[in-house]
Amino acid sequence: MRRRMVPALSLFLILILMLTGCSKRDEELAFKVDGVVEAEEVDVAAKIPGRIETIQVKEGDTVKAGQVLAYIEVKELKEKEKQAQAALEAARAQYEKAQNALLLQEKASEADLQAARAALNQAMSQYDKAKKGPRAQQVEQARAKLDQAKAALEVAEKSYQRTKQLFESGAVSQQVLDEVKAKYEAARQEMRYAEEGLNLLEEGTQEEDIRAAAAAVQQAQAALLKAEAGKIQVLIAKSAVQMAEADLKRAEAALAEVRSNLEEAAVKAPRDGVIAVKYVDEGEMIAAGMPLFTIQQPEKNWVNVKVKETLVGQIKEGQKVKVTSPNFPGKTFDGQVESIRQKPDYATQRATNERGEKDIVAYNVKVRLDHPELKAGMSVTVDFQATQEEQ
Template identity: 25%
Template sequence: MNSELQRESQKKWIRFLVPALLLAAAGFAYMAYQPDSLPDSIARGNGRLEAQEIDVATKLPGRVEEVLVEEGEMVKAGQVLARINVDDLQAELRQAQATLRQVQESAKYAEAVVDQYESELSFAEKELTRSTQLSQKGHVSAEKLDLDKTSKLRAEAALKAARIKVVEAQAAIEAAQAAIERLHANIAESELKAPIDARVLYRLAEPGEVLGSGGKVLALLDLTDVYMTIFLPTYQAGVLSVGADARVVVDALPDLRIPARVSYVAPRAQFTPKQVETQTEREKLMFRVKVKIDPDLLKAHQEKVKTGVTGVAFVKLEDAADWPDDLQVRLQ
């Protein structure tokens, strides 16, 4: 009986001790890279590294033919990442090309008809001129003169109609050519390419899936736009300037001091209580601040950039303030 009580007591002690040790370890890890004290001219906040996400989507509906990259893979701008099946587009293209050939033949025929009616009109004009001259001398009857006038009018009307047919045929040619150009463009866009150098974050679609227009195939991370979002109280955010110098320290690399800049300060506070009555409550107003890491530095170390890593960002509230020795830039 006593041994059972003793074992139960030990279990309770272990259940208490393990969380306590974990909390102590976490606290030690956090304090390992925190400066002993910060001047009033420097503020800090906790956050995690994030990067701008870019969706790679299909412009037109269709079936995913293949996805050529894996999650975590680095890709270059212009690299083909995936392809959408274009069998239907190829069939439409062949039909459009056949239509173009047909309307081109129609245009040739219409132009030949114009040539024919131009000849007939020229002949009718000559006949009318001759009949008019002979009529003045009394050698041609009025009926013959009227007949030649009618022939000329008919030739003019026929020529006008033939010329309209030529214009219509040319318009049909232009429409067919535009359809072919559009189909070529759509076929080219079936190859989904990386807009920038980036890392593949997610494969959102797999071969065989049918997507609608705008369907997302991949999500990329722009590793030249990496930032940490922190929250500062009103008295600090109110004097913080966009462009202010900053430092980022991540948990995974606590010895490094990464240079950064403040790229955004929210115009409105968050976490605002419904009733703000006391000064203590007003201090709960927090402003979102985005601290962006130097893009040139990121480009030089793209393979090492990891998003989702937690850490701390330090920002200067006064431009003239000096960084403490423990927050001087350190990249090794």
Template identity: 35%
Template sequence: MGYANSEAVEKRDCPVVGRRLYDAPVCRVRHTVRIRPALGQAHANRDKAAANMELARLTFNRYQGLLTAGAISRQTYDQEKSAYDQAVAAYNQTTQAVSQAESGLLQTDVDKANETALLRRKEQAEAALRQIEVNLDETIIRAPFDGIITEKYVEEGSMISTGTPLVAVQDPTDNWVDIKVPETELSGYHLHDKVTLTGRDDKTKVTGEITDISRKADFATQRATSERGKDTDIITFNVKIQINDTRIRPGMRFRITGSEPA
């Protein structure tokens, strides 16, 4: 959950508040190890913790700006600060381990179970790092295709969460028109027929292809008088016409003015 800012919405991205995980594995060894390999591992752990701390610092600085601008809550800010503090603590812990290795104090004992635990923690740390990379990638919301934004559902400062729609994007090459055809005229329409439609201005003419004829009737929309003088309902069926024309816009109305059998 997070807040939308104006730049994020306009550029198709939005803030995603994700908890950062940092872990620096610590264990005791029960068998003798050489100081040089242990020192190399200690340096590797410290370098990784430093990278995690730098990522946490950059994220925390960004959230400081969002808090000042009133774009996030104090609780969200405190969560990110806690994650940064944990990263700093992990870095300090690995720095201390490097100091111990350099002073030749790494002659200790550890059993195989703790070695397995160390590998498990390493895997967890790597998984946490991969999740951070995924979270960073998900802070950018990209359009699934080239198109036109027809609706904007959020404004600056709006609270958003996973699944919240941001905008509606229309593909100008994938348009269709739904025509309500009375049952008395339905036999004249067939799948894949080519039809010509004219707009309400009598100037806009487009051509399309019938791609679907509904088998389910709509509610009665017309009234007719039978030969005996009694009113009767005439039901309609929906005929979908695919039109790949960039002039078509949502809400426009057309009528069929010509057809050509498939």
């Protein structure tokens, strides 16, 4: 019995070692995950519609940021530019005209206001003077003036009488008599004026004069209101300037838009890279937003792999990994875990145990490569186990 138990025990131990070794190898293989290389790409789209005039690159060409890739015909845009330029010049002329009209209206309005205010002040002064009547000092001055006129008349009359007698005796000529008589008549006229002036002052201002002065005040007030109403014309002129300014800005914007489109007619590379795909040919009509090229940056690449939930906990962001590809037999590339997606993916792979089949939960792990040799679309294998053992 003992001889039979020894071989059986040995066989049992060998079986355990084989199962343990297989499990370890399976785990190591499970930590090697396959994926496909991806690279950063950007589509170069047309910002304006038109016809492709020339294409400057082909697929596979290396380009620099800002390099012209294609030209779009600009014949229609050039015509639009001329029209927009003419519209801008017309809008600028209208704006300047409106500004000049506003300046003239403001000056005229201010001049009318000043003249109307001066006329009103003068009319009110005359009205106040008419209402108050003459002052006593004025009456005294008028009376003194009358006395002077009377005295001058007496002297002139005596001189005239003497000269007349001398003329009758033949002592003086007719000319001398005429001159003396003229002075006498002038003295009489001066005295009448002085009497009338004194009488007017003594009688005071007449009612009709007061009413006339009041009417003059009303007319001056009406003229002032009319002048102030001229400010409305200033406001209208200002509104015209604002409208003309708005039209000018719209014309400037329209011209700027056309010129911007002219610049966009030269389709340029937004970044360095390689022309991965060319979608159009020369002479082809395109629409705004239509992709023309795809630029790829082969030196900025990565691989997304699906890692089982039972293993993802052993992976950390920033972890170094080893990457191999059947395209480069015997060569190993370095990689680094860039991110681990928090939301799981449900893999189509299934596991079988005593309880039946169930879905395997996996998480997306992004591994940064940045090896231009590994081109987009190449299959690679990421080895997470190798770097863990090295660490």
